[in-house]
Structure formats: structure tokens, C-alpha cells
Amino acid sequence: MRVLRRRRRPLAALAAFLAVFWGLGAVRTPVPPTVTVLAAARDLPGGTTLAEADVVEVRLPAEVVPADAATTPTALVGRVLNGPVSARSVLTATDVAAGRELARPGHVVLAIPLGNRALASLLEPGARVDLFVAGEATALAVDARVVGVPEDQRAAWAAEPQPVVLVELPAPAAPRAAAAVSQGGLSVALH
Numbered sequence: 001m002r003v004l005r006r007r008r009r010p011l012a013a014l015a016a017f018l019a020v021f022w023g024l025g026a027v028r029t030p031v032p033p034t035v036t037v038l039a040a041a042r043d044l045p046g047g048t049t050l051a052e053a054d055v056v057e058v059r060l061p062a063e064v065v066p067a068d069a070a071t072t073p074t075a076l077v078g079r080v081l082n083g084p085v086s087a088r089s090v091l092t093a094t095d096v097a098a099g100r101e102l103a104r105p106g107h108v109v110l111a112i113p114l115g116n117r118a119l120a121s122l123l124e125p126g127a128r129v130d131l132f133v134a135g136e137a138t139a140l141a142v143d144a145r146v147v148g149v150p151e152d153q154r155a156a157w158a159a160e161p162q163p164v165v166l167v168e169l170p171a172p173a174a175p176r177a178a179a180a181v182s183q184g185g186l187s188v189a190l191h
Contacts, residue, residue, distance in 0.1 A: 038071065065090065
């Protein structure tokens with residue numbers, strides 16, 4: 001008993017310390033679950049064909065990861081970016097969509113021939129354009145998204161009579177745009 005009486009203050013301090021330590025452990029916020037996804041290793045321009053060096057794994061909280069985030073390099077390597085991507089941005093299936101995947105719901109993709117080679121050389125996936133029908137002052141489509149520039153035609157533009165660009169349009173504008181294209185009366189303005 002004498003030993004306990006002489007050491008009661010240090011023992012009380014130790015007990016208080018342990019109570020605070022365990023109490024803090026109990027109120028500590030839990031770490032949210034994380035998911036490993038792929039992100040851009042650096043700033044990448046639209047039209048880039050992705051290589052393994054262009055992607056990097058990052059761990060993010062599950063609640064901030066997009067539903068279509070890429071998780072394996074095979075989903076991305078060899079695919080073409082539809083638009084520019086900032087470094088460390090999560091890469092998704094939408095970023096490398098092709099064919100029918102290119103258009104959002106309620107939109108269609110239309111091939112627009114371009115008479116202006118200088119403008120054609122500036123267009124790349126992700127660019128925004130306005131479409132005008134010849135003789136009309138108001139735009140047929142405003143802020144339409146360029147979704148593709150065929151890779152094999154980029155090098156051939158110097159020899160081709162008329163380069164083509166793929167543009168996403170709201171579905172209601174597509175019939176007029178297609179008619180204007182067939183009559184050769186559709187102009188493109190780059191934003």
C-alpha cells in the first residue's frame with residue numbers, strides 16, 4: 001500500500017494519459033476508402049494517341065472518382081484523346097470515346113468538309129466551333145464540339161481537295177446541317 005501511495009500521482013497521470021490517448025483514437029475520423037485510377041501524366045493536347053508513358057496511377061477517395069474512370073492501361077493505351085487533358089486529371093472512357101461513343105445523348109456526329117485549309121489545320125478534338133448556313137446571319141449551331149479529325153487525313157490535307165472534321169451537333173440541327181453540307185453551303189467558325 002505504501003508503494004501505491006507514494007506513486008499515486010505518477011500512476012494517476014499515466015491513467016489520465018492513457019484515457020486521453022484511447023479517447024482520441026475513438027473520435028478519429030475514419031479514412032475514406034480509396035480507388036486506384038489512371039490520370040494524365042502531364043498536360044496532353046486533344047488528338048494525342050495515348051502511350052503508357054502518358055498515364056499514371058493515382059489513388060483518390062472513391063466518392064470523387066467518375067463512374068467511367070479508367071482503371072487499367074489497356075483501356076487507354078493506343079486510343080486517341082477527344083480533347084485536351086490537364087496533368088493529373090482522371091482519364092475516363094469519354095476522353096477516348098470513338099465511333100458511336102463520340103456523341104452525347106441527344107446529339108449526332110456529322111462529317112463537315114472544310115474549304116479553308118488554314119482553319120482545318122487548327123481544328124483538333126475538343127475544339128469549339130459555330131456552324132453557319134450560307135446566306136444566313138444566325139448560326140445553325142453554336143459552340144459545337146469537334147469530336148474527331150481523322151488521323152490519316154491530317155498528313156494528307158496538303159494533297160486532299162477538302163479536309164473533313166467530325167462535329168457533334170444537337171440532333172434537331174443535324175438535318176439542316178446535312179442539307180447545307182450536301183449543297184456546299186456550310187461554314188465553320190472556330191472559337
